Amino acid sequence: MHSSRPQEAAGFNRPLLLSPGQDLRGYVFDRLGRSFLFFITFLSVVAVLLIFFFIIREASGFLAGPYVKQFFSSTHWYPESREHPEYGVLAILGGSAYVTLVAMLVAVPVGLFSAVWLSDVASFRVRQIIKPVIEILAAIPSVAFGFFAVLVLAPWMQTRFGFDTGTNILNAGVILAVMALPTIISVAEDSMSAVGMEIREAAYGLGSTRAEAMIRVVIPAAHSGIIAAVILGVMRAVGETMVVWMASGNATQIPSPWWDLSKSVRTMTATIAGDMGETVQGSVHYQALFSIGILLLVFTFGLNLISEHLLARVRRKKEA
Amino acid sequence: MKFRIFPREFRDKCFTASCMFSVCLMVFILVVVLFPMMARGLKAVFFQGTNEFREMQLVVFGHGDAERIQRENGEIEEARAFVYEAANRFRRGIDTEHLADEVRGAYRDYGSYLRAAGISGERYSAQRARAKDLRDALLDAFESRDKEYVQSRLQCVLQSRADPDFGGTPIEAYFETAESYSRIAASVDLSRREQYAEAFGEVREALHKLFGPGPGEPAPALTMDQYGATRWDAVERELHRLLWSEDWVETEPGRPMVKETRARREFFAGTELEPVFDYVETNLEKLFQPRFTFYWRYFMDGSTDGHYFGGCGPEILGTLALTFFSMLFAIPLGIISAAFLVECTGDNIAVRVIRTCINTLAGVPSIVFGLFGMAFFVLFLFPVIGEFGHGTLGIFSAEAADKLTKPNILAASLTLGLLVLPVIIRASEEAIRAVPINYKEAALALGAGQFRSFMTVILPAAAPGIFTGIILSLSRAAGETAPILFTGAIAFGPVPDSILEPTRALSYGSYDIAVGDRLAMLVPHKQYGMVMTLVALVLTLNIIAIWIRSRSSRKLRGL
Missing domain, CATH: 1.20.1440 (de novo design (two linked rop proteins))
Incomplete structure (x- = not known):
């Protein structure tokens, strides 16, 4: 019915006025089509709800059980111990914090400088070359980065710096920094470009150098986008699995002394990935791993909401 | 005044230099990461193959010219006879x-x-x-x-x-x-008989590594032991082990041990074994007949235990299957969602919730997708479907219902599809939004309905952008490991014959070959080869995407 030929659609041999039947049919089709599309789109919402529901469902036995207090207060993670299994997540949280912190210490300055360079220094042609480089960096699979960390970076660190082990905080942190860089750069650059040209011109007009214009004017004006960039970078680093699993050494400990980055740690994602294969479905250990999943989920969900709020501000600025 | 300007200019230059440095650092990192993987990975494909390699290919995988290999082996056996006799x-x-x-x-x-x-x-x-x-x-x-x-x-x-x-x-x-x-x-x-015996054991081991099992020896159980050095670099490594003995000796008490390298030729001087070392060293080419090999079947062959021999065919196949089925799920859903978000709605609360959920989905860590895929698809949904299909409807066999309760390609694909769904939605939405509004206005003015104007005018105009997004998500799906860990990836196993079986995949294989597999440590070129294949696949997809986008953006700019 719908697929009448183009001449007819624009033709004059058909009355322009619709009959009530046609009108009704068109209305019903329109409504049906829209609700179908809405239903499909709504699947994303359903997916998110299902994710939350099923992760929480699998973890619920643990969260209602006797180990919850220990979970949040102990640093001992010995889930496979026969007599005294312990499920303290603090050391694992610490591990995630360590590698993320190191990653951000490296990635934020480098990322911001690169973003400034891309938005304000580089010429159009150079930018056309560098942007694909960033995209390719973002496209390299995480397992390839992990592979590099284990087989290239770790032996190099061990021989070059004499560390006890090549798979340590520094290794994982540096690789995570590289992986977070593309996200940070592109979001930060977007928000800096969103700061209008006239604001830059005003700054230059007042006699400031480029450094002054950027540091005093543009970056403060773009702060919400830059914070969002850092948050997205943190999310990438916290949620990354393969690299930390392969490169962080997987030793459940809080390094001592605290500044020793050559120690191995274990992160939340690596714990899930590494332990899940050895657990029995429905055991306390299994549920504890899902509880770590909840922590991850809640953490990234919260950060996501914040970054979304900040990025909405950037978008409004761009439109204004 | 001059005095005040100078430090400011200096600071400005420093700032610009740091920016330059950061970008250069990034490019440098990219090169440092990619170069060794690619360069060493190519060694799995291009190398000097010895007759052992050709024989292994013939016996294990059934490739090669049998007659020619037979002839070569005859010559080589003749050449090797001297060594075996002396030994x-x-x-x-x-x-x-x-x-x-x-x-x-x-x-x-x-x-x-x-x-x-x-x-x-x-x-x-x-x-x-x-x-x-x-x-x-x-x-x-x-x-x-x-x-x-x-x-x-x-x-x-x-x-x-x-x-x-x-x-x-x-x-x-x-x-x-x-x-x-x-x-x-x-x-x-x-009087040195014990020392000789010990050293001779090492020599025999080295000979075994070089030539494979000698004449009359029973064939070893493991495939990796049945052949000698298959590659010229392995030949050189093992030759060194044959010619030189390495011992850790204590020079002084309390000092770290020192490695001492001694020529076996001198150790065995005067014995029957002495001429063997010179013979092997000078006749190496004759003993192995090395030829430059382009092992293109690397991308098709299966592999023996630990990827010691063979290629990554099953892994490539598995990755392609996973990616294909995840896209089958994600592309229609993604484009329809994007169309709905752009065409059918304004900015009401429902849309805002949907958007937030899409962003949340994009931010969920990949390992959590893995957990979800296992908890939902493998442990909940599929068993229910299997039970229903087998028990109630009777359309599934018991075997299929059983397979549904275990990790399989379908579960892994759906999990991956969910993972890339937000990527496709965002890219498609952006592409559809980028189509100028007058396209739509013109279509509507010509009497086309909303549906038809979208299908015939807007979608084709947005196609390059959507396509780019799809390719990028393809590469993302191909490279992800964590979501398929518990939902359908295995390190070793047969090539699956249905989507209800688990499969090998390049991404998980790269992990396993680097960390999990002890045998694979002996063959670094295979380790690098696997990861090179993965990276090459992903980067090719990305470069295609970048190319399409730059072409279409040029078209939009009217160049």
Whole structure:
């Protein structure tokens, strides 16, 4: 019915006025089509709800059980111990914090400088070359980065710096920094470009150098986008699995002394990935791993909401 | 005034320089990360293959020209015969336990020989006693370290050679043994027999690594042990192990051990084994017949345990299957969602919730997707469907229902599809939004309905952008590991014949080959080869995407 030929659609041999039947049919089709599309789109919402529901469902036995207090207060993670299994997540949280912190210490300055360079220094042609480089960096699979960390970076660190082990905080942190860089750069650059040209011109007009214009004017004006960039970078680093699993050494400990980055740690994602294969479905250990999943989920969900709020501000600025 | 300007300019220059430095650092990192992986990975495909490689390919995978390999092997066996003979001769001198066993065996055989010949009574005991004397003399000779004593005992044995009583009996072998041992005893320093034996064990091991199992040796159980050095770099490595012995020696007490490299040629100087080292070193080409090999079947062949031999065909196939099925799920959903978000709605609360959820979905860590995929698809949804389909409807076989309860390709694909869904939605939405509004206005003005104007005007105009997004999400799905860990990836297993079976995948394989597999550590080129294949696949997809986008953006700008 719908697929009448183009001449007819624009033709004059058909009355322009619709009959009530046609009108009704068109209305019903329109409504049906829209609700179908809405239903499909709504699947994303359903997916998110299902994710939350099923992760929480699998973890619920643990969260209602006797180990919850220990979970949040102990640093001992010995889930496979026969007599005294312990499920303290603090050391694992610490591990995630360590590698993320190191990653951000490296990635934020480098990322911001690169973003400034891309938005304000580089010429159009150079930018056309560098942007694909960033995209390719973002496209390299995480397992390839992990592979590099284990087989290239770790032996190099061990021989070059004499560390006890090549798979340590520094290794994982540096690789995570590289992986977070593309996200940070592109979001930060977007928000800096969103700061209008006239604001830059005003700054230059007042006699400031480029450094002054950027540091005093543009970056403060773009702060919400830059914070969002850092948050997205943190999310990438916290949620990354393969690299930390392969490169962080997987030793459940809080390094001592605290500044020793050559120690191995274990992160939340690596714990899930590494332990899940050895657990029995429905055991306390299994549920504890899902509880770590909840922590991850809640953490990234919260950060996501914040970054979304900040990025909405950037978008409004761009439109204004 | 000048005084004030200078530090400001300096600071400005520093700032610009740091920006430059950051970008250069990033490019540098990209090169540092990619270069070794690519360069070493290519060694899995391009290398100098020896005849062992060609033979392995023929036997294990059934590729290659059988006749030619046969001919080559004939030449090579001839060349290798010298080595094996020398080693055998040397072994007889060192391995006296083996010789002693032989001698004792011959003595026992002699007893039964006599009985079979109908000799009994006193003559039997007399002959046995004489044979026993010979045996003891030989055993004494094997036992002793004193050259002269050895020779004298051997002479005792050899004196009885002419004795007609022993002609044609098992004892006759004693004379051969005595003769060859006297020759060996003359050349070998008997007091160093234990050292020789130990060093000879290493030599044999090195020879085995080089040439594979020698003639007469039983075929080892593992495929990796059945062939010698298949590549020229392996030949060189093993040759070094053959020619040089490396020991950790303590120079001073309390100091770290020092590695000492010594030539085996000197160690074995004067023995039967000495010429072997020179022979192998000078005739290496003859012994292996290396040829430049472009092993393109690397991308198709299966592999033996630990990826020791073979390629990554099943992994590539698995990755393609996972990606394909995840896209089958994600592309329609993604484009429809994007169309709905752009065309059908304004900015109401429902849309805002949907958007937030899409962003949340994009931010969920990949390992949580893995957990979800396992908890929802593998442990909840599929078993329910399987039970329903098998028990209630009877359309599934019990086998299929059982497979549904285990990790499989379908579960992994759906999980991956969910993971890339937000990527596709965002990219498609952006592409549809980028189509100028007057396209739509023109279509509507010509009388096309909303549906038709979208399908025939807006979607084609947005197609390059959507396509770019799809390719990028393809590469994302191909590279992700964490979501498929618990939902359908295995490190080893047969090529799946349905989507209800788990599969190997490049991404998980790269993990396993780097960390999980001890055998694979012995073959670094295979490790790098796998990750190179993955990276090459992903980067090719990305470069195609970048190219399409730059072309279409040029078109939009009217160039």
